[in-house]
Amino acid sequence: MNKTFSISSLVRPNVASMQAYSSARDEFTDFDKEMIFLDANENPFENGVNRYPDPQQRTLKSLIAAQRNISESQLLLGNGSDEVLDLIFRTFCIPGKDEIITVPPTYGMYKVLAGTNDIKNTEVLLNQDFQLNTAGILAAINEHTKLIFICSPNNPTGNVIDAAPIIEILETFKGLVILDEAYIDFATTESWSKQLSQYPNLIITQTLSKAYGLAGIRLGLCIASDEIITVLNKIKPPYNVNALTQERAYNRLMQTETIDTEINTLLENRAALSKVLQEVPFVKEIFPSDANFILARVDDANERYKQLIALGIVVRNRSTQPLCENTLRFTVGTTVENTQLINALNTLE
Template structure:
């Protein structure tokens, strides 16, 4: 999405692919991304679709490097990772911006509410360019109500983590599933033959998954959001049937 927005604004993009373990290629980052003409480096931890948290030491190495631009860290899935947010570092590193949201762990994607945590100098410039009344009253009210129930969010998040582990274990028992990737998010990536065809068959059966075979390191992979306990067996049955039907 960051690349799409950049292209809409006619801003050029420098891509630095992640390594096969979904960590930063620091040698290439320092050489290709940390240039004077690169104004912002976008990082995502845990990543989408990687579902893996970046090595904190690598992020700090970027902040400690000679690079003078902004390091923007997307932490939308942080509550599922068990990792500590790097928002605590914004005073030490004034070039760091951390993004969080109510869309994931709070389950409130519909209100489109997120926030940046940044040094006051950056916030000053944000305030100069943001639209007046950029947050609608209904979303604002819903967000405040949600933030009064952080303990409930943590309880629900723990339930998601339990279901994630159960779903991952169950997927590994399906012989047609070649690989289930580790996850620190509220979704799983799994690999099957004919993934695009499997996705379409699953859609016809009423189970929607996202095809990620066009992403680096994810050949023939599908992404599935963590479902409820009641939904799990139905989803697993649909996956089994779809994989078998895709062979025909």
């Protein structure tokens, strides 16, 4: 456990002194009781969405917390995980003063959000095996470093980041470690959410866009200590998760057997796709994956990307990322889609 960690020393002073906005629905909590709502200046004519949604997403949050074995007070929901990440920046980082550390190649929004919020981003490259350069990260920390972002399983490389260096950083760093678990449902390792009581400076972000098939409704999760969630709620917009998203997410999360079946199918398809990709002549290297995609090094990524586009297949060219020269990222599709991809690759010269 990090005994030197203090959340009060990290929160921006202006945020620390704020009171969270209290909407009309925040002040009324007895949703089981029939009431006449004349408090929020809504259109009273019922059409299914004429009322504001529950700003605290109580019903949905209760289900998610139960499924993840955490308390509702350890959970914040956002309009996609990108909103969650932005809330973290705006809660803890003073523009023009504070800094973050990222570990490329990794998810690009950390860098974008740092730029948007005028926060210096120090990049410490992963090692050649796409694991953390722990010594480099610890050496890069200074008095202004507030946040360290780690994606595991990592995007675009697909691998799970080893636990030991993450623990070392958590126990050493006086700031916050944000562990992005967007792809955790495809990995054999467990979520770090079980470690919250051990590491008060840990924030976990997750999404329903990948394994749960809800990319279109934009719902992200932030899992952290009660204390951190309370502070984040101070600046959370009051109705950031709309009623349609809350309803659709709840219904989908109740379909546990279907979700498990889809995940298992994608894992089988990932293994099959990885095997056949190795037989494509211009594929030079296949990187192990714990996500729903495969990173492959090819002879000429720019050319192969263009050729696939011409054949109606869109993949991701990751060649501009450090350590990813001439790499393409292939999302694992259905059996039919994967077959069409391989057939297309085998036609290329």
